[in-house]
Amino acid sequence: MSGLDMIRSAVGNTFRSKTRTILTVLAIFIGAFTLALTSGVGTGINRYIDTTVSSIGSNDIMVVTRTAENTSDGPAKYEPDTRNVASQTASPGTTVRAITTGELDDIAGVSGVTSVDPALAIRPDYVEYNGGTQYQVSFAGFPGGTKLNLAAGADPAPGTSKHEVAIPVEYVDALGFTSDSDAVGKTVTFGVTDQTGGSTTIDATIVGVAQPGLVGTSSLTANDSLTKALYDAQSVGLSDASKNSYASVTVHFDPSDSDAQISTIKGDLKALGYDATTVKDQIGLFKTIIDAIVLVLNGFAVIALVAAGFGIVNTLLMSVQERTREIGLMKAMGMGGGRVFGLFSLEAVFIGFLGSAIGVIGAILAGTALNGVLANGLLSALPGLSLIAFDPAPIAVIILVVMSIAFLAGTIPALRAARQDPIESLRYE
Amino acid sequence: MPVPVLAARDVKKSYGRGAARFDALKGVSIDIEEGESISIVGKSGSGKSTLMHLLALLDKPSTGAVELSGRDAGALGGRVLNRTRNQTFGFVFQQFFLTPNTSVLDNVTLPLRIAGVSGAERRRRGMEALERLELADKAKNKATDLSGGQKQRVVIARALVNEPRVIFADEPTGNLDTATGAVVEEILFDLNRRTGITLIVVTHDEDLAAKTDRSVFIRDGLIVDRSGENA
Ligand SMILES: Nc1ncnc2c1ncn2[C@@H]1O[C@H](COP(=O)(O)OP(=O)(O)OP(=O)(O)O)[C@@H](O)[C@H]1O
Ligand SMILES: [Mg+2]
Numbered sequence: 001m002s003g004l005d006m007i008r009s010a011v012g013n014t015f016r017s018k019t020r021t022i023l024t025v026l027a028i029f030i031g032a033f034t035l036a037l038t039s040g041v042g043t044g045i046n047r048y049i050d051t052t053v054s055s056i057g058s059n060d061i062m063v064v065t066r067t068a069e070n071t072s073d074g075p076a077k078y079e080p081d082t083r084n085v086a087s088q089t090a091s092p093g094t095t096v097r098a099i100t101t102g103e104l105d106d107i108a109g110v111s112g113v114t115s116v117d118p119a120l121a122i123r124p125d126y127v128e129y130n131g132g133t134q135y136q137v138s139f140a141g142f143p144g145g146t147k148l149n150l151a152a153g154a155d156p157a158p159g160t161s162k163h164e165v166a167i168p169v170e171y172v173d174a175l176g177f178t179s180d181s182d183a184v185g186k187t188v189t190f191g192v193t194d195q196t197g198g199s200t201t202i203d204a205t206i207v208g209v210a211q212p213g214l215v216g217t218s219s220l221t222a223n224d225s226l227t228k229a230l231y232d233a234q235s236v237g238l239s240d241a242s243k244n245s246y247a248s249v250t251v252h253f254d255p256s257d258s259d260a261q262i263s264t265i266k267g268d269l270k271a272l273g274y275d276a277t278t279v280k281d282q283i284g285l286f287k288t289i290i291d292a293i294v295l296v297l298n299g300f301a302v303i304a305l306v307a308a309g310f311g312i313v314n315t316l317l318m319s320v321q322e323r324t325r326e327i328g329l330m331k332a333m334g335m336g337g338g339r340v341f342g343l344f345s346l347e348a349v350f351i352g353f354l355g356s357a358i359g360v361i362g363a364i365l366a367g368t369a370l371n372g373v374l375a376n377g378l379l380s381a382l383p384g385l386s387l388i389a390f391d392p393a394p395i396a397v398i399i400l401v402v403m404s405i406a407f408l409a410g411t412i413p414a415l416r417a418a419r420q421d422p423i424e425s426l427r428y429e
Numbered sequence: 430m431p432v433p434v435l436a437a438r439d440v441k442k443s444y445g446r447g448a449a450r451f452d453a454l455k456g457v458s459i460d461i462e463e464g465e466s467i468s469i470v471g472k473s474g475s476g477k478s479t480l481m482h483l484l485a486l487l488d489k490p491s492t493g494a495v496e497l498s499g500r501d502a503g504a505l506g507g508r509v510l511n512r513t514r515n516q517t518f519g520f521v522f523q524q525f526f527l528t529p530n531t532s533v534l535d536n537v538t539l540p541l542r543i544a545g546v547s548g549a550e551r552r553r554r555g556m557e558a559l560e561r562l563e564l565a566d567k568a569k570n571k572a573t574d575l576s577g578g579q580k581q582r583v584v585i586a587r588a589l590v591n592e593p594r595v596i597f598a599d600e601p602t603g604n605l606d607t608a609t610g611a612v613v614e615e616i617l618f619d620l621n622r623r624t625g626i627t628l629i630v631v632t633h634d635e636d637l638a639a640k641t642d643r644s645v646f647i648r649d650g651l652i653v654d655r656s657g658e659n660a
Contacts, residue, residue, distance in 0.1 A: 002545045009542075016530060329526045332487055334515025335543045336507065423488050426522060 001339050010346035014354075017319065021351065024308070024315045028355025029362065031305035032402050036363030036395065037388065038301055042294035044371075044389035049287055051149065060255035062262075062276040063119070064107060064269060065248045066097050085247045098245035099274075106272055112253050112265040118246040120231040122222070124190040124202075127167075129175040134191065139227075140219030148221060152180035153208035156223035163204035163226040168218050169211055180209040192230060195237030202229050251276065305402060308355070309409035312348050316413035320344065320420075327417050328425020341418035348410020349403050356402035360395055432499040433460040434595060434627055435484050440493035442479055442650075453479045455650040456493070463594070466621045466628040468638040471647035477631045478523060478599055480647065484629065485518055485597050486510050515544050519588030521598040523631075525580045527572040533583055534559065534568040540591045558586040562616065578609035585616060595627040596620070602637060614640065 001009070014021050084095040099107075099118070108116045126134035148155055148166055156164040167175070167183065177183040183206050190202045204226050212218070222230065235243045253265055266276045320327070327340060367388035379385050442454040453476045461467055461484070469477045482488045483495055486502050495502045497513065505513070514520075519540075527536050538546075538555040546554070559565045562582040567575060572583060581604065588596055598617060602610035614637060621628040630641060638644045646653045 001543055002547075005542055005545070005548075325526055326528050329522075329528075330539070330543060332485075332514065332520060332522075333540045333543055334511040334513070336511050339543075423482055426524075426526065 001335065001343075006339070006342055006346055007350075010343055010350055013319070013323075013343075013347055014350055017322075020315050020318065021354075024311045024351055025355045025358065027308035027311040028305065028352060028402060028406070029359040031301055031308045032356040032359025032398060033363045033366075034304055035298060035301035035398050035402075036360045036390070037367060038294055038297035039394045039398065040363060040367050040388040040390050041297070042290065043391050043394060044385070044387050045290050045294075046287060047389050048385045049283060049290070060252055060257075062251050062253070062266070062278045063248050064099075064116075064251050064274045064276045066099060067270070067273050067275050068096065085245055096247060098247065099249055100241070100246075101244040104249060107249060107251060107269065107274065110251075110265060110268045110272070112257065112261060112268070113251050114254060115252045117224075117250045117252070118244075119248045119250055120227050121247070122227055122230040123234065124192045124230055125199075126191045127171075127175070127188050127220070128191070129177070129186065129188045132176050133174070135171065135174055137190070138219050139222055148208060148210040149212075151209045151211045153184035153206070156207055156221055156226070158224050160223065161225055162223075163202065163229060164207045164223040165204040165226055166208035166210050166221040167206055168220065169209055170218060171220075172209060183209055190230060192233040194234055198236065200233045200236075202226070202233055305405055309405045312351055312406050312409035313412050315351070316344060316348055316410055317416070319347070320413045320417045323417075324420065324425045324428045327420050328422045328428070331420065331422040332426065337418040340420075341414045344414035344417050345407055345410045348406045348414070352403040352406025352409075353399065355406075356399045359402075360398060364390055364395075431462060433496070434463045434498055435461040435629075436496040436499075437480070437484060437490075438494045438496065440480070440483055440490040440495065442476075442483060442488070443491050453650055454483070454490070457647070457650070457652055458493075459484075459645060459652070461627065461629065464621075464625040464627055465643065466618065466630070466641040468630045468632055468641040468644045469647060470632060470635065470638045470644050472633060475647045476650040477633075477647055479650075481597055481599055481629065481631050485520065486514060515540060516591055517594050519591065519593035519596040519626075521581075521584050521588050521596065521601050523599040523603065525584050525604075527580060527583060529571070529573045531572055532568065533564065533570050533572050533575070536572045536583060537586045537590055539587060544591065554590055555586075558590040559583075561589065562586045578605055578612070581605055581609070581613055582616070585613065589620070593626065595629065597629050597631075599631045600633075601630065602632070602634065610637075 085098040104116050104118065107113060122139050124137055127137045128134045150166075151169055153166070156166050165188065167188075169180065172180055172183050175183070175188065177186065186206050187203050188206060190204065192200050192202060194200065204222070208221075210221065251265075251269075253262065257265075262278065269276045331337070331340065367390065371386045371388055374387055375385075379387060437457050437459045440454055440457045441452065443450055443452045445451055457476075457480060459480075469480060471477050479488075483490050486495065486497065486505075489503060497505070502510070528539075534552070534555050537558055538551045541551045541554060556565060556568060559568055562585060564579065564582055564586065567579065567583075572580070575583065581601065585601070588598075596617070601617060602613055605613060617628060617630070618640060620626050628641070630637065632638055644655075646655055
């Protein structure tokens with residue numbers, strides 16, 4: 001029998017007993033549907049994290065802090081030429097030894113480090129537009145090359161002398177703009193109180209309106225010249241030594257560096273007494289948790305599929321039983337056992353294909369509908385998040401996995417059919 | 430003397446083991462020449478179908494040998510056996526064995542499909558066989574919707590479609606009324622006379638047996654002469 005004839009016969013045979021085939025396909029459908037949906041959730045959340053990562057910061061920076069002193073042998077000794085600043089990473093109230101200007105050069109000397117920027121903690125008092133209501137502000141984001149999830153405008157540009165700022169969507173109405181795009185290009189004023197109690201104001205141009213992401217839903221993002229201006233303004237009255245003490249610094253490296261190169265940089269910094277964390281490190285843990293949850297959900301779906309596999313065994317055993325004479329006749333007429341095996345295996349694989357294809361299509365439809373409902377309800381605070389997303393590769397993998405399960409299930413009845421003795425079959429009543 | 434197309438050499442066949450053992454054939458030898466028509470005659474349960482299955486290489490004897498054109502069939506590989514049954518033999522079994530819910534044409538072309546013949550060629554040869562049995566107009570009908578006589582003609586068309594050299598017919602008229610039976614007999618003997626096909630008919634009907642060139646009588650698994658005495 002030619003390959004095409006085999007496929008045609010197998011497909012034809014599946015539809016001979018429609019009710020039975022439909023029920024079996026339904027069982028596989030449930031498993032494939034669940035599997036497609038759970039892996040769709042994994043794809044959706046991970047995709048969202050990936051876009052959010054690029055809005056948190058670029059992939060060519062790491063945040064460097066001083067490694068905490070080992071205090072297990074008693075408190076750390078005070079060294080007179082050092083100063084402490086509030087820690088940004090440990091629990092509130094904790095202080096760490098500050099990184100000073102001279103030490104920035106040590107860090108810059110590490111091979112692979114292209115530049116070092118101290119992280120300037122800026123805290124202006126308010127922002128106002130055109131003399132209107134004043135609002136509290138907080139700044140977030142890594143300096144240099146920040147990519148935001150923008151509703152309008154562009155990212156604040158580094159390396160310019162202009163003061164540029166991106167505001168979150170929720171400030172648009174408050175400051176009195178009519179729309180996101182209306183805000184772009186307008187000048188806002190920041191009020192700053194310095195260390196001597198004096199007040200100054202600094203103007204900046206809104207270049208972008210950012211959508212809230214997983215982090216920093218209400219933070220503004222300033223470019224480096226605005227950051228510097230605000231920092232200088234608030235630091236009036238501080239000694240140079242105090243002003244130039246930083247809890248953390250941002251290190252840039254070549255974005256094309258491999259993971260191995262990055263860990264070499266980290267190792268070198270560690271040897272100097274600094275801890276370095278890339279954006280990937282920060283997000284990695286989150287992703288690991290998501291992947292684990294998706295894996296467990298997928299496990300349940302696979303259990304459903306294995307149960308459906310037994311349905312295939314049952315269906316095909318009945319089919320072999322019913323077609324005993326037909327199988328006997330075909331074997332008597334010279335059809336080899338291998339071909340008979342192939343015929344029933346193909347039938348199983350086809351049932352698996354039907355169930356998985358319909359299941360996957362169903363999951364895509366259901367996922368799309370669910371995304372629509374969630375975007376307007378539960379997840380409306382996170383625009384840009386499609387909880388369920390589908391990539392061609394995992395979808396193809398699901399269909400192939402289900403077809404393999406079906407094939408495995410089909411081997412039992414197919415072997416029985418292949419081993420049938422033609423004479424016995426022809427005598428069968 | 431020409432080599433017989435099929436031969437049985439002291440063939441024995443027993444079913445089951447131990448106390449349940451049953452000897453269906455107890456030592457049968459027979460030569461079948463190319464182009465002859467031969468009938469295997471005997472009462473129900475005498476071992477006719479068993480002998481036919483052995484000659485048709487569908488089953489293996491317990492002892493003794495079946496020879497195909499002088500070669501021991503027991504030494505042939507599964508592939509060769511399958512090809513022989515597919516291309517050299519045509520079968521008419523004791524029951525129709527038509528596949529339900531499948532068209533008459535598809536039933537008839539089953540041996541060609543197994544042989545891997547292409548769709549168009551299959552159709553052409555299937556229709557040709559159906560025309561010979563005056564069933565061309567039923568080609569698209571469901572096989573199970575036909576009358577008994579029509580079904581038996583479909584079965585014969587299926588046996589002919591691969592242009593075999595030997596046709597095995599187990600009780601070809603057993604399920605038919607006398608008139609239809611006569612038509613079916615006529616078709617088979619006509620084939621034998623005109624195309625030189627070897628015809629092996631199994632029957633308990635002495636009238637049908639008388640129409641073949643030669644009859645072999647079987648009783649309790651042994652060949653006997655016409656009177657029923659051991660030959
Ligand atoms: N698989 C089997 N197991 C046990 N006994 C069997 C088996 N097949 C056939 N027999 C026995 O062998 C004997 C011969 O059977 P066979 O089918 O050859 O008879 P037959 O001459 O064709 O009869 P009928 O005219 O009724 O078709 C019978 O007694 C039958 O019961
Ligand atoms: Mg019989």
